[in-house]
Amino acid sequence: xxxxxxxxxELVRMLxxxxxxxxxxxxxxxxxxxxxxxxRMVEDTGLAEDILQEAFIxxxxxxxxxxxxxxxxxxxxxNITRNLTIxxxxxxxxxxQHLISSDENSVNNISDKGRMVEKYDTIGLKKQISFLKPDLxxxxxxxxxxxxxxxxxxxxxxxxxxxxxxxxxTAIIELRKIMS
Amino acid sequence: MESxxxxxxxxxxxxxxxxxxxxxxxxxLHWANMYPEVQAEIEAIxxxxxxxxxxxxxxxxxxxxxxLFAKINESTSSTSIQESHLTAIxxxxxxxISSKMKFLAAASILFLVASAVINYIYINKYNNVNAQxxxxxxxxxxxxxxxxxLKSDWDIVKDPNNTxxxxxxxxxxxxxxxxxxxxxxxxxxxxDASNLPQAPAGMQYQFWAxxxxxxxxxxxxxxxxxxxxxxxxxxxxxxKAQAFAISLEKTGGNAVPTVVVSLGKVI
Numbered sequence: 288x289x290x291x292x293x294x295x296x297e298l299v300r301m302l303x304x305x306x307x308x309x310x311x312x313x314x315x316x317x318x319x320x321x322x323x324x325x326x327r328m329v330e331d332t333g334l335a336e337d338i339l340q341e342a343f344i345x346x347x348x349x350x351x352x353x354x355x356x357x358x359x360x361x362x363x364x365x366n367i368t369r370n371l372t373i374x375x376x377x378x379x380x381x382x383x384q385h386l387i388s389s390d391e392n393s394v395n396n397i398s399d400k401g402r403m404v405e406k407y408d409t410i411g412l413k414k415q416i417s418f419l420k421p422d423l424x425x426x427x428x429x430x431x432x433x434x435x436x437x438x439x440x441x442x443x444x445x446x447x448x449x450x451x452x453x454x455x456x457t458a459i460i461e462l463r464k465i466m467s
Numbered sequence: 468m469e470s471x472x473x474x475x476x477x478x479x480x481x482x483x484x485x486x487x488x489x490x491x492x493x494x495x496l497h498w499a500n501m502y503p504e505v506q507a508e509i510e511a512i513x514x515x516x517x518x519x520x521x522x523x524x525x526x527x528x529x530x531x532x533x534x535l536f537a538k539i540n541e542s543t544s545s546t547s548i549q550e551s552h553l554t555a556i557x558x559x560x561x562x563x564i565s566s567k568m569k570f571l572a573a574a575s576i577l578f579l580v581a582s583a584v585i586n587y588i589y590i591n592k593y594n595n596v597n598a599q600x601x602x603x604x605x606x607x608x609x610x611x612x613x614x615x616x617l618k619s620d621w622d623i624v625k626d627p628n629n630t631x632x633x634x635x636x637x638x639x640x641x642x643x644x645x646x647x648x649x650x651x652x653x654x655x656x657x658x659d660a661s662n663l664p665q666a667p668a669g670m671q672y673q674f675w676a677x678x679x680x681x682x683x684x685x686x687x688x689x690x691x692x693x694x695x696x697x698x699x700x701x702x703x704x705x706x707k708a709q710a711f712a713i714s715l716e717k718t719g720g721n722a723v724p725t726v727v728v729s730l731g732k733v734i
Contacts (some may be wrong), residue, residue: 323525
């Protein structure tokens with residue numbers, strides 16, 4: 288861990304130049320979140336750590352393809368990680384065949400160059416998240432961590448498709464309220 | 468669609484969750500570019516989900532980072548080797564193409580110069596040869612003409628039907644000799660006057676047949692058109708004659724011989 292703080296623009300520039308210090312900073316700030324995300328998807332600590340390492344290797348090698356105009360750095364990293372996890376699940380012949388939107392840049396879109404790299408207070412957030420209603424939390428988990436489609440969520444939760452849609456939106460709105 | 472409608476429709480939440488179709492994604496990107504508030508909404512949703520992810524954070528063991536960096540350094544050096552290898556592969560053809568092109572350009576210029584020089588030399592040679600050929604051809608034509616003339620002369624000389632009469636120079640003109648080839652069957656008379664000396668200016672040789680003691684005009688002996696040499700030529704025909712003679716007359720000839728220079732009897 289380093290006390291240095293980089294702006295996202297600075298960090299991106301350094302990473303494009305294969306700066307390992309910047310990469311170390313990136314890891315320190317995001318590894319735990321990505322690891323948690325992967326764990327939520329695979330529910331296997333060892334496998335999650337393997338995928339985490341692969342995800343960071345992919346981020347390191349593919350960094351030149353990151354376009355800050357197309358989306359937030361963290362969102363880009365999350366999408367890489369989620370896609371890699373899904374690919375792993377699929378290749379390990381996990382029964383779930385679903386694939387989240389595979390375009391890393393499909394979830395986009397901000398060009399605020401001045402923003403700082405988010406350093407989330409994970410402990411504080413954990414507390415906050417506990418305020419989210421379990422059925423809303425569940426539906427976000429299914430969509431966000433499991434990459435389920437609305438149809439799949441509908442099957443899983445026995446809720447009508449229209450309700451799934453409404454509840455997803457409600458869950459996000461609630462989440463935003465809690466997290467803000 | 469207005470930005471408020473878009474935001475309240477709930478599609479942006481689905482979009483951030485990856486629940487929208489690619490067609491919808493395109494539309495949403497379009498809206499995001501059009502309305503800053505849509506863009507801001509998307510970012511707010513993303514941040515809330517990032518926070519949600521952060522709330523689920525699990526600190527990985529320290530070894531993961533160590534392994535990761537070991538792998539990156541290992542693969543960085545191997546990729547840098549790969550990359551330099553790739554660069555070599557990529558740049559080599561480029562360099563070799565350009566040097567090839569340089570070489571080709573230089574070669575083609577050299578070739579052009581060389582071919583110009585060779586062309587110059589060969590055009591000169593060609594012109595020379597052409598001139599020589601023309602010369603040779605005209606020479607050959609001349610020779611052929613001479614040869615044809617000689618042949619026709621020779622045909623006359625060796626003709627078994629002719630009667631050869633040698634004209635001898637009279638005392639004053641011992642060199643004025645000539646040969647007559649007389650074809651008695653047809654009366655044709657050919658004279659080989661090539662041994663006659665050149666007639667003085669304004670004078671001409673005239674041929675005569677002596678018939679029953681009287682000279683009969685046999686025609687003027689002409690110079691060859693092209694040179695001043697006398698050649699075999701056809702004279703007037705005579706059915707009978709006892710002798711032939713040549714006299715030197717003024718140009719145009721005379722009714723009677725003035726000075727006989729050469730004379731020969733038919734034997």
